[in-house]
Amino acid sequence: MKYKILETPDCDDAYELVHDALRKRATIVIFACCKVNYEGRALSQLNWGERIIMIKPDGAFLIHQEKKVEPVNWQPPKSKTRSYIKNDNLFLESHRRSPKELLTVEIRKIQFISYANIEDFEELEQAGYEKDMSDMIMEKPHMIEEGFTPTTREYSVEHGFIDILGKDKDNNLMVLELKARKAGVTAVKQLRRYLQDLENTDNDILRECKAQKKKIRGLLVAPSIMDDAQELLDEEGIEFVAIEPPRELKRDKKITLDAF
Known part of the structure; x- marks a missing residue:
């Protein structure tokens, strides 16, 4: 109930x-x-x-x-x-x-x-950092891994929006969930739900993966991660990539990438 x-x-x-x-x-x-x-x-x-x-x-x-x-x-x-x-x-x-x-x-x-029983996987976004992380990754996709190619942002699924969809060098589908702060269990559960939505819905992306016999990889992207969240990631077979959000924004809202 x-x-x-x-x-x-x-x-x-x-x-x-x-x-x-x-x-x-x-x-x-x-x-x-x-x-x-x-x-x-x-x-x-x-x-x-x-x-x-x-x-x-x-x-x-x-x-x-x-x-x-x-x-x-x-x-x-x-x-x-x-x-x-x-x-x-x-x-x-x-x-x-x-x-x-x-x-x-x-x-x-x-x-x-x-x-x-409340389901709310979102965290308060401050200063637009998660969107700016997304901009930064789209501009420099190698920050995730060499050979990563982002294809879509804000992809709609049943329980929300996947931040970034892309493919790795082997053409496997990559599902990225971005967090501007230290990621906890809630972030892992959110990404897990998005992966389930993607796999349980008849869509072109899933059909293409099955036709090419490719994997779907879930990646949680954040500056750091809590211990209990890392344990859940390991259980779920989800990956973690440590990336700091942009620390400063220019007046025209472009990202300052000096730190990178």
Whole structure:
């Protein structure tokens, strides 16, 4: 199930939804009357009131009041969440190991609770660097490897746009996903999804590859890569190419390539 919503659920139903959502690594949103306690680098307490609670798949835990942009209480990514029932109320605990912190939310009346399995593989692009990386590679394709020939940019597939399509010196198809910052697991999953889209759709590119008995190579292009992302790349048989984005842009938006 992609998402689930319950209105004014009882404590047991709400607990089951949270338990299911945490297992599925889904994003959880709760509008409820709650009380919050924090123990860690300081101590704080927020008495009963209606608030929005959000728990993200990366472990981030946020509690929002009706005002201000920032959450009134929060725990960062990699925190661990657990839920339990006590005295007919639902409890949520978010633990952080280093530094040691504990955020406890007691919920006594839920207006609605929901979870959603969100698919979003894009990252915020700053200063146009990913487009400028693309321009740079189109101008100097040997940066990827000798014999690489780019053919198409922004090739549309079901779940988005492939940054660059091209061919290697042996005429194998190359699918490039560009990231201007250190690449994580999300970038690998995005490229994997694009490769699946390409291979599962009847198109001229795939037919040509099959007719010529050529391979489809996936390449993640970024300045560097996280360890867990490298492990997933190795599992998926996807390649990594380390390239720094252009660091300066000319006023006419052309790329400065002095560093290369």
